[in-house]
Amino acid sequence: MGDSEEIAPAVESILATARERGGADGRVDVEPRSLTDAFADAEADGRVPVIAEVKPTSPTAVGERTEDPVALAEQMVEGGAAALSVLTEPEHFGGSAATLARIREAVDVPVLRKDFVLHEEQLDVVEADVILLIVRFLDEPGTGDLADLLSAARERGFQVLVETHTADELARAVEAGAEIVGVNNRDLAKLAVDLDTFERVAPDAPEGVTLVAESGIQSPADVARMRRAGADALLVGSAIMDHGAPAEETDVTANTRRLTTATTTHE
Numbered sequence: 730m731g732d733s734e735e736i737a738p739a740v741e742s743i744l745a746t747a748r749e750r751g752g753a754d755g756r757v758d759v760e761p762r763s764l765t766d767a768f769a770d771a772e773a774d775g776r777v778p779v780i781a782e783v784k785p786t787s788p789t790a791v792g793e794r795t796e797d798p799v800a801l802a803e804q805m806v807e808g809g810a811a812a813l814s815v816l817t818e819p820e821h822f823g824g825s826a827a828t829l830a831r832i833r834e835a836v837d838v839p840v841l842r843k844d845f846v847l848h849e850e851q852l853d854v855v856e857a858d859v860i861l862l863i864v865r866f867l868d869e870p871g872t873g874d875l876a877d878l879l880s881a882a883r884e885r886g887f888q889v890l891v892e893t894h895t896a897d898e899l900a901r902a903v904e905a906g907a908e909i910v911g912v913n914n915r916d917l918a919k920l921a922v923d924l925d926t927f928e929r930v931a932p933d934a935p936e937g938v939t940l941v942a943e944s945g946i947q948s949p950a951d952v953a954r955m956r957r958a959g960a961d962a963l964l965v966g967s968a969i970m971d972h973g974a975p976a977e978e979t980d981v982t983a984n985t986r987r988l989t990t991a992t993t994t995h996e
């Protein structure tokens with residue numbers, strides 16, 4: 730995590746379990762659905778490119794969604810999601826690799842595997858179109874090197890979303906060869922969310938990098954704000970999953986559509 734920064738206990742716990750997690754037998758070899766084509770298709774038919782996240786729970790969520798994740802994923806696609814993000818971390822987010830495999834089978838949009846990948850062998854857990862690498866957690870003693878993991882992921886066919894939170898992390902991502910970069914508005918040390926983060930970091934991204942604004946996006950106004958700041962796409966979990974509300978009062982399709990149909994100006 731760098732320096733002597735205090736890390737939220739939940740994130741310490743996530744990293745401790747991630748360090749222990751292994752891979753699977755054999756090496757994954759993916760024929761991916763193109764994430765950037767999915768974003769372009771959404772733009773072409775007037776939808777804001779949204780990666781909707783199937784996130785049953787999380788350390789900051791109030792409550793848990795227990796419905797069939799495949800049904801939730803289908804509702805997100807019906808609401809116009811260009812792609813899906815599926816948590817596969819079991820202990821803190823209620824996800825699983827098996828769930829991702831079922832969802833990828835059921836939909837035809839690209840699927841991001843959302844997990845805390847620290848070692849090359851952890852790339853081989855399940856086929857997905859996109860894998861996440863979090864700059865903040867790599868290049869540390871006992872974890873893989875970002876550039877090496879990026880190459881290893883691409884050799885398996887994955888597209889890679891490289892997640893950053895600061896200008897320095899963005900520079901490291903670009904230096905390592907990232908083409909799709911996420912700027913997470915959630916500070917993974919403190920778990921505080923601040924949409925200013927994307928606005929501060931995005932201007933440093935070089936032309937040609939696909940930029941994804943992640944976390945804390947709740948409303949069409951937030952969508953418009955992130956698009957004005959240069960977001961090519963948005964990654965949204967909580968506002969779509971609506972963890973605290975009873976299942977019968979939650980309309981995941983409508984929650985997704987509210988964001989994919991937001992009126993925006995893309996800079």
Ligand SMILES: O=C(O)c1ccccc1NCC(=O)[C@H](O)[C@H](O)COP(=O)(O)O
Nearest residue numbers: 787788789790943944945946965966967
């Ligand atoms: O979401 C959490 O509580 C969390 C806690 C600890 C580490 C990571 C966490 N979230 C990861 C994410 O990046 C989000 O799931 C994703 O960007 C969607 O965010 P949101 O729309 O705010 O649910």
